[in-house]
Amino acid sequence: MRQIVTNLFFCLLFFGAAAQSYQPVAEKSNVGFSIKNFGVSTGGSFSGLEGTIVFDKASLEKSAFDVTINAASVNTDNSARDNHLRKEEYFDAEKFPKISFKSARISSKGSGYTVSGTLTIKGISKTVSFPFTAVQTGDELQLAGSFQIDRRDFTVGGNSLVLGDKVTVTLKVLAKKK
Secondary structure, three states: OHHHHHHHHHHHHHHHOOOEEEEEOHHHOEEEEEEEEOOEEEEEEEOOOEEEEEEOOOOHHHOEEEEEEEHHHOEOOOHHHHHHHOOOOOOOOOOOOEEEEEEEEEEEEOOEEEEEEEEEEOOEEEEEEEEEEEEEEOOEEEEEEEEEEEHHHHOOOOOOOOEOOEEEEEEEEEEEEO
């Protein structure tokens, strides 16, 4: 009986440890965006990615993303524009300091993966799905993907006629084991 309990303990320990927990490395991760403004593509990025990433390519049902970025960190290399984007009409960073994503399901697709989850901007939550790649090297996990959203779904930019509606979000994330 003792041997059965010992074997069961080691099996649970081994299989429970398969899903690795990672923490994003903020200074080596990039959450970028691009949008048309007056018909010209422009963009920027956010910094301060934080949260938890659990990833196991052999058992994707154990995998999950729960991450946030600081809305006030928006950077377009133009401080006047950045200050404008932090205001109520755009990201309302004072009232809604975090932009978040929490996965609901991760599945394999070809040589990569697809994640579906909830993106929350300005307190408005919408389901998004997008493809991504994942490369594990030692204690590091590199993720990359991109997707489009409609800025109006999150009341970003008001009723601007010169600002495009489609925003492309590009993610390059480096995470290290916790």
